Amino acid sequence: MILFDRVTKLYANQERPALDEVSLEIEKGEFVFLVGPSGSGKSTFLRLVLREERPTKGQVWVTGKELNQLSNWKIPALRRQIGTVFQDFRLLPNKTVAENVAFALEVIGKPASHIRKVVPEVLEVVGLEGKEERRPDELSGGEQQRVAIARAFVNRPILLIADEPTGNLDPGTSVGIMKLLDRINQLGTTVVMSTHDQAIVDQMRRRVIELEGGHVVRDQPRGVYGYAR
Amino acid sequence: MRVNFVASEVSSGIRRNLTMTMAVIITVAVSLGLFGASMLVRAQVSTMKDFWYDKVEVSIFLCGKGSDTPSCAGGPVTKAQRDQIKADLESLKPLVVSVYYESQAEAFARFQEQFKNSPIVDNVKPTALPESFRVKLSDPTKYDVVASAFAGRPGIEQVNDQRKILDKFFRLLGGLQLIALLIALSMLVVTVLLIVNTMRVAAFSRRRETSIMRLVGASNFYIQLPFLLEAAVAAGIGAILAVVGLVFVKIIVIDQVLAPSFQFTAFVGWDAVLAIAPLMILVGVGLAAIAAFFTLRKYLRV
Numbered sequence A: 001m002i003l004f005d006r007v008t009k010l011y012a013n014q015e016r017p018a019l020d021e022v023s024l025e026i027e028k029g030e031f032v033f034l035v036g037p038s039g040s041g042k043s044t045f046l047r048l049v050l051r052e053e054r055p056t057k058g059q060v061w062v063t064g065k066e067l068n069q070l071s072n073w074k075i076p077a078l079r080r081q082i083g084t085v086f087q088d089f090r091l092l093p094n095k096t097v098a099e100n101v102a103f104a105l106e107v108i109g110k111p112a113s114h115i116r117k118v119v120p121e122v123l124e125v126v127g128l129e130g131k132e133e134r135r136p137d138e139l140s141g142g143e144q145q146r147v148a149i150a151r152a153f154v155n156r157p158i159l160l161i162a163d164e165p166t167g168n169l170d171p172g173t174s175v176g177i178m179k180l181l182d183r184i185n186q187l188g189t190t191v192v193m194s195t196h197d198q199a200i201v202d203q204m205r206r207r208v209i210e211l212e213g214g215h216v217v218r219d220q221p222r223g224v225y226g227y228a229r
Numbered sequence B: 001m002r003v004n005f006v007a008s009e010v011s012s013g014i015r016r017n018l019t020m021t022m023a024v025i026i027t028v029a030v031s032l033g034l035f036g037a038s039m040l041v042r043a044q045v046s047t048m049k050d051f052w053y054d055k056v057e058v059s060i061f062l063c064g065k066g067s068d069t070p071s072c073a074g075g076p077v078t079k080a081q082r083d084q085i086k087a088d089l090e091s092l093k094p095l096v097v098s099v100y101y102e103s104q105a106e107a108f109a110r111f112q113e114q115f116k117n118s119p120i121v122d123n124v125k126p127t128a129l130p131e132s133f134r135v136k137l138s139d140p141t142k143y144d145v146v147a148s149a150f151a152g153r154p155g156i157e158q159v160n161d162q163r164k165i166l167d168k169f170f171r172l173l174g175g176l177q178l179i180a181l182l183i184a185l186s187m188l189v190v191t192v193l194l195i196v197n198t199m200r201v202a203a204f205s206r207r208r209e210t211s212i213m214r215l216v217g218a219s220n221f222y223i224q225l226p227f228l229l230e231a232a233v234a235a236g237i238g239a240i241l242a243v244v245g246l247v248f249v250k251i252i253v254i255d256q257v258l259a260p261s262f263q264f265t266a267f268v269g270w271d272a273v274l275a276i277a278p279l280m281i282l283v284g285v286g287l288a289a290i291a292a293f294f295t296l297r298k299y300l301r302v
């Protein structure tokens, strides 16, 4: 699903690379936590997968394609296979819940009949039935993140990328979001999620990849947030 | 392709950016209007050229009593000289279309008619005006052929081409025309800059939407289309206003005001307007396209 082969990413005007010779593989169907202190390169890793950034050195393979060789006009097709969720939700404030989800389908040219069918379905999956007509500012943070997850999942992506999805949520709400991401993973979508949240990682007991200063310092099949203490 | 969706995006984009869109429409209308006007002036000048050059003649003035050019050293023109000149002119057909002889008496009569309200008439004696041949050419630009054949010949005081006066006049008009065109062009540049800026503002005010569109895999075309259409709609409305203005100028200013008051010359017809209007629309579309090219490349990359 994802293969990093000695990937180095050095941003312009930076002395230290954000990722330094990172090699790792993530299989189809996995649920992976990406942990590490702030600035360790988690977001950079995820942006490389989305081809929002290009590696300075090395190769990034996603769904069997090497992204350096992917021509620009094929990027949209790649991203249609990947759902994305962020800490700040990234909803459109002047659209309702249903419209926010529908937007993702409209802009890739899906027919209206298809949209009318799948939007209620996915809102039910994320537990937002009955709130279709609300606007983001009429929802709690957890509910807003559910809308974002619905939007990321509505196209049934084979890969879901979540960059600190619980970063803005209280622990109780976070648990609900984690259950939802777990459910999505059960439905066959590979999930890669970066987080700071120790409790969540410890609880879920999934694969943990730890970054520090752009290096992979740990890769454990059923890990917890940190070792010692 | 979701036509409804794109249409609603465009109309909401225009509404959100209404003042900027209005500015674009007005600027496009004004600059294209100026452009159209300078094209119209150009057409007018060429209409006048056709009209006037068709009427110009070469005048061959013959020696009279007071003539003092070297060719008149032998005194006033003799009958033999005059007949020879006439015969030589006739032999220049078909370049020479017609030859008309104007005697001193006729010249004086015409002079009196031209200046009948002016006191100079009283100071000019009938013999002060030279007799002349008025020669009409099939191709007025071949004036030199006549001039070289007759200028300096005994009995001929001077050969005069009215074209020279017209040339001066049209050179002046040409200069004015160039200035008008330069003003129009600089307005067009200003318009492109304004459209670029408007699209930038539009791109900025919709950066949330476009960033989401990118993430969910919308194609470049889909991301850029609303901006393109917005620019095209604004430029299109501006161009239509400019064309309406041009038609208005033709009907009101030319046909109802200028043409009746200046009957001695011809004015541009509808054929000129019909040729200029599509050009204006084309330039308007071109402006929007150029502006879009710069903006989209820079601000709306995948």
Ligand SMILES: Nc1ncnc2c1ncn2[C@@H]1O[C@H](COP(=O)(O)OP(=O)(O)O)[C@@H](O)[C@H]1O
Binding pocket: A011, A012, A014, A017, A018, A036, A037, A038, A039, A040, A041, A042, A043, A044, A045
């Ligand atoms: N767009 C950018 N330009 C320059 N430097 C960046 C950019 N994004 C991230 N960085 C730098 O790269 C390093 C890794 O950042 P990031 O991947 O965001 O880490 P994390 O998500 O783990 O906090 C940091 O030192 C950060 O300052």
Ligand SMILES: [Mg+2]
Binding pocket: A042, A043, A044, A163
């Ligand atoms: Mg980050």
